[in-house]
Amino acid sequence: MAVADVPVDLGRDDAREAAVRELRDPAYVSDDPSxxxxxxxxxxxxxxxxxxxxxxxxxxxxxxxxxxxxxxxxxxxxxxxxxxxxxxxxGGGVFGSTVLTAAQHRAAAEKAAAAGDLAEAIRERFRAVVRELEQRGVLDARAGRTVDEVALEAGQALPALADDLRGAAVQFDDVWYGGRTATAEGYRLLVSVDGRVRG
Missing domain, CATH: 1.10.287 (Helix Hairpins)
Known part of the structure; x- marks a missing residue:
């Protein structure tokens, strides 16, 4: 192509096509690995x-x-x-998608414990504790709260129960996130904490 044949003013599309053709030249391809x-x-x-x-x-x-x-x-x-x-x-948080009262969670915990499903019993009893704290106005009802947040927030509101609540949270975490086997003793701990929260 002679120099006289090159248009002085290229349109945007023509310039882009010319640049693409030029950059496809093997001289521009790098031998460096990706x-x-x-x-x-x-x-x-x-x-x-x-x-x-x-x-x-x-x-x-x-x-x-x-x-x-x-x-x-x-x-x-x-x-x-x-x-x-x-x-x-x-499910990631303390509660599932169903909203139950503290009494309903306690009943579910007792049913699970009677069936020998201590892991579920511990989870339901901890849920009963949290729901009781919410129903009494100690905690605000909030979705997605973790067991550690429950222990911290409720422990600040009820300092006399702070250690008990922390122990209940640790028990829950050990079983549901730590892979530890649920025990009758661990369930009794949750029942005891639940009783103190209710009292």
């Missing part, structure tokens, strides 16, 4: 260093290190999966 490729290469380099270091050790030591790393990875995955399933099971 960010994903660089991250992948970095991980591979770290693994090479790990296995090079393991190669200089005796067989038992190398095997022990590799097994320890695998066990650690499995533990981390199981802990994360367990937390996620417990959070889904519990």
């Amino acid at each position: 960010l994903v490729q660089r991250a992948f290469n970095w991980v591979l380099d770290r693994l090479d260093e790990l296995f090079a270091g393991v190669g200089g050790m005796n067989g038992i030591t190398a095997t022990t290190i590799v097994v320890a790393v695998v066990v650690l990875i499995v533990i981390v995955i199981r802990l994360r999966a367990g937390r996620t399933s417990r959070a889904l099971r519990s």
Whole structure:
């Protein structure tokens, strides 16, 4: 194309098309790896260093290190999966979507305890405590409140019960988020705290 053939005034669309054609030229394509490729290469380099270091050790030591790393990875995955399933099971907050009175939560707790479902009994008894505190005006009715917030806010309003409320929150957390097995003793603790809140 001769210089005389180049238009002096290019429209916006013509200029964009010319720029796209020019930038498709292989001279502009970089040989640098992408960010994903660089991250992948970095991980591979770290693994090479790990296995090079393991190669200089005796067989038992190398095997022990590799097994320890695998066990650690499995533990981390199981802990994360367990937390996620417990959070889904519990709905994230203290209450589910159904609104019940404190008495109804107590009845549900007793029914669950009689059926041997102590985890559900603990959850329902804690809900009874929270609903009782709301019905008495100690706490405002608020969706999404966590057990720790319940213990903190109610403990500030009722300092004589602060330790009891904190213990109840810990019991709830241990069972529903910590993966601990619910016990009859833990349920009795919640029943005791509920009685003190009602008194």
